[in-house]
Amino acid sequence: MKQRFSTTIAYGCAALLATFTYSVSAKQVSISSPDQSITVVVSDEAGFPTYKVSHQNKPVFSESKMGLAFKSLPEFGSEFVITSETRSEFSEVWEQPWGERQFVENTYNEVSITFADKDESKWQFSARFRVYNDGIGFRYEIPEIKGESKVEVVDEDTEFGFASDATAYWIPGRGWNRYEYIYNTTALEDVDRAHTPFTTKLPTGVHVSIHEAALVDYAAFTLDQRRPGVFKTDLTPWYDGSKVKTQLPFKSSWRTIQIASEATGLLNSNLILNLNEPNKLGDVSWVNPGKYVGIWWAMHVNEKTWGSGEKHGATNDETRRYIDFAAKYGFDGVLVEGWNIGWDGSWFHNGDVFSFTESYPDFDLPALAKYAKQKGVKLVGHHETSGSVTNYRNQMADAYDLYEKMGIEQIKTGYVADGGRIKRIDEQGHARHEWHDGQFMVNEYLHSITEAAKRKISINTHEPIKDTGLRRTYPNWIAREGARGQEFNAWGSPPNPPEHTAILPYTRMLSGPMDFTPGIFNLAPYGLQAENRVKTTLAKQLALYVVLYSPIQMAADLPRHYENNKPALQFIVDVPTDWSDSIALAGEIGDYVVFARKSRESEDWYVGALTDENARTVEIDLSFLDADAAYEMQVYQDGKNADWLDRPYEIEIYSKMVRAKDKVTLKMATSGGTAIRFAKK
């Protein structure tokens, strides 16, 4: 059901008023969320456009600048005044084809405010604000301008001026390792440059997270603390320093600010999805959530190689072994890395060596695809570009057609890049290096999505552009990496710390699903005291399937480690990856989190809880369960004496009948967790 109401107020054409000065006619436009908890006030009183944000009548962002700088057009912002506003209200409930919930409420108040140069109203732009109960989004809209067509944005002057101190949970922006960093927890003042989602906790307990939504044909931004407490959007540049090369009219992506009275409020928000355009792909019944295993971890723990030779992982025998394992336990897919020519030698420095159609001699793609089909399993494709995107694009049509023919409906893509930069070949044949989150790559990533959609193929992007909710518009963009995942526990220096997955839900996971690849059972391949190991308990690995949402979840370990612990494996076998509802029940950033999710395939509920390096006991009530039903609660929890360092494998598995009125105590060890299935009877 959609409702829309709209009113427009024009303040008169600035051009008619020869002596118009902002100080005489300074304007303020105020707009609040439907429940009145959040208010935004936009103004031109300062001599340039500003906005400020309050939550429950307390300032969250002080008057913060807005503006854009162009290569040839004059700067938009300074000396611009408000000339009109158009308000509307909107409310609908829309349905996700897959997701953390099936039905999403999308209710907001909107105002589109036009600014014009006070001397010369030829120069105009609008800022559209949508104010929700869980946050705000705003974007720039630059209209057609007579005589102007192509434009280059060289800077965006949007500021976020925090009205108070805060604690910030952040990863460094513009680093060589894209988003793959351990999170810093610091005072706000100690942040230099940060990626988004950028999450903070104010002294009042209010939680605020800055991000962006619907990033299309624009550069991503990082936040740069240019003045104490004031963060400016730092658009990621092209190789030549320009930021956005586009033409009029154009819109920026949405700058988003989630605001919640408590930490779980951030997790229960749909702000990012709601700001995205509805599904453009039509029927997407060919997009299938599921679980997969793969010839992948074996390479990360040095048992196999991507390249050819004795230890080549992607062989016919090995692949059939994995297909058999997948079939036995009901996994949907088998990822195989290292199947294609190019993995021998210097691929890391130059991805041009990769073929995306030619297999190694010991990997028979058609035969294996057929074998998989017989077993009711699908191969999952793999395209590692090593950042050589022109090589990839040149082969893309053939490569996707090949996979389509092979019945492969999902591809994991990769953009690992030596030195942190993508390589493309320009029209003159010169190599240019771009950032993963610059405008060029924003468009390149989307190109792979739309091309894959033509073949009814879904994409799981590794070394991606940050998620900005485009899965709503392109539901075949099923997952991405974009943070430090499980692989860092195999060889990272250092591995992910115990608190890592207790921070991710409040930061990375606000942007969308992550292919974290949970479920390692052999937590310490090199020994419990080794530098490199998984720094969690076994139960926490199970909890990750519920805590870190993804429509595709990997059972990441080698088959033999699962065979050795079938009781614990049962949770992974049971847990779905598509949900009709999700509720964050409890948690604090960096400390712990508890999620409850209802399966979309059945009436079962699942709970996942995990903690940081501190042991923790959390009581939850089961009021989310259907009131009139009984459930068999199947619990996988840390053993009484478990701890991540010395006794990570101790796990207790038990069942008990429960009802909605009951409470459950989750007792978690250090870096521990609890995974529960509530099987409705």
Next chain:
Amino acid sequence: MKQRFSTTIAYGCAALLATFTYSVSAKQVSISSPDQSITVVVSDEAGFPTYKVSHQNKPVFSESKMGLAFKSLPEFGSEFVITSETRSEFSEVWEQPWGERQFVENTYNEVSITFADKDESKWQFSARFRVYNDGIGFRYEIPEIKGESKVEVVDEDTEFGFASDATAYWIPGRGWNRYEYIYNTTALEDVDRAHTPFTTKLPTGVHVSIHEAALVDYAAFTLDQRRPGVFKTDLTPWYDGSKVKTQLPFKSSWRTIQIASEATGLLNSNLILNLNEPNKLGDVSWVNPGKYVGIWWAMHVNEKTWGSGEKHGATNDETRRYIDFAAKYGFDGVLVEGWNIGWDGSWFHNGDVFSFTESYPDFDLPALAKYAKQKGVKLVGHHETSGSVTNYRNQMADAYDLYEKMGIEQIKTGYVADGGRIKRIDEQGHARHEWHDGQFMVNEYLHSITEAAKRKISINTHEPIKDTGLRRTYPNWIAREGARGQEFNAWGSPPNPPEHTAILPYTRMLSGPMDFTPGIFNLAPYGLQAENRVKTTLAKQLALYVVLYSPIQMAADLPRHYENNKPALQFIVDVPTDWSDSIALAGEIGDYVVFARKSRESEDWYVGALTDENARTVEIDLSFLDADAAYEMQVYQDGKNADWLDRPYEIEIYSKMVRAKDKVTLKMATSGGTAIRFAKK
């Protein structure tokens, strides 16, 4: 005396070898300092140009990348190979018209290495390395290329890959406040972006400082730790993102690395000056080192205002008072700020309001210039642009002619800028915002220097481009600010900490003179316990005149505070600002420093010593004194019970006869110092 020897080795033209591959013909070029303590090895073995540096046979920088990226030309670096080298040796002693020493030894070994694209030798560039006993300098030289003329450098890929951990002493790069930050002392890994000079101390005790020399018509760089331990040159962009807009042929500035076995080795180096071009201005006898007072601090402590009104500082009466005071004590100049129209209202946000020729009604420039002349004193001019450089440039000729006519031979210029960016008006009349250290401003600052030189005027630049030694080429560029100076003690949040001036000599001061404006006698205008006060003892203020070199030194305080302490004032009256020699005798970064300097005007020597928040006793020997002479040692030291917090004024002044064979113990209080004049008998 100059000596130059030169040899060239060509490795054959790459174009002749159709199957030329770098791996077959990988080259290494090695060059050492005259004393063999520093060795640089340049190579193409990695598939791109690299250099590495060792000191006393221990690695200081591992193989570090070199390269440039252009907007239209292909990238220079990757797949480029060494094709020839040209070696030379050079040795001279040159004379400074003014400076910290009169004669400077300039001895180095040089190699110019040419690199060419291995497939297409049309693309070539050179890197010239000069290796001194106190460090290295290297720069890029791009030759003419057939068919190419205008070029844009969009990135420079020079890396500095530290071979070990280090402690770093640094200020954040690309900040809104340019260079005006308190220094951080951290592990190397905790540096994000940093300005240069960027000084480090290795675990071996070796000190290394990265900077640049001879920055002309190029963008300045900051250092960006792109990978752990690896710092990349981040050229400061134009408003549109480009870095250097130039034409072929061109040279970059020199990238410099000072290396010393101990901290004082950094201070006793002439590397930066030696890499600059000799004096281009010819006769510069009109450039006069000296000391000045000024109507300035009064505004910073809120006794006077820059703007008009009751408390206007720049009035006829006040100026005559300062002139009388200057004449009485032998100061050469009187700075007057707030003399010109524009200080009322919004100058901070928009410097276009400033006139550089029109005085306030209560300031009679010609009359005061005449009065000063009669008293044997000169007015010091003041041009605060507030970052509106087009407004300044439009008035510059008239403004400089006016000052010349008034007998003013020195101008303090300012580029305070709201939001940290300069405003210029482009040819279309559009405002563009540039960085203080981008190529545009590098050229703009130099323009003021060359225009001033035509009128025999010297410039003291505040909010400047960092010093890169251009005072050798343009000796009228007498000083600049470019760090947190004394003014931050009046209102800074916080004021400069006790260790600030014990770090500056090893960082900011390596680049050149600083107009720090020392000599505050009323250390705590708001009370000893107030947040804002000078956090040093009185004796340390005197020591600053010797420790922080500048050819122009201010006696910064209000005249009445000097009149109240004539015994201490005597040191300021006596101390010269031009030296025939300078020797850093002892010190450690952030802890303490001791300088000995010999006056150029007499046979006297001076010693200045200061310490951080720790009281400190340092013994020095006087072997720098002439062997066969007796000196009256006039000591100004902290009183026995002095400490910066509660008893900063306690000072002991005494005289004693000494000779070169003697030793002296410097006993310094917390944030204290010692100032000594050795008057030769």
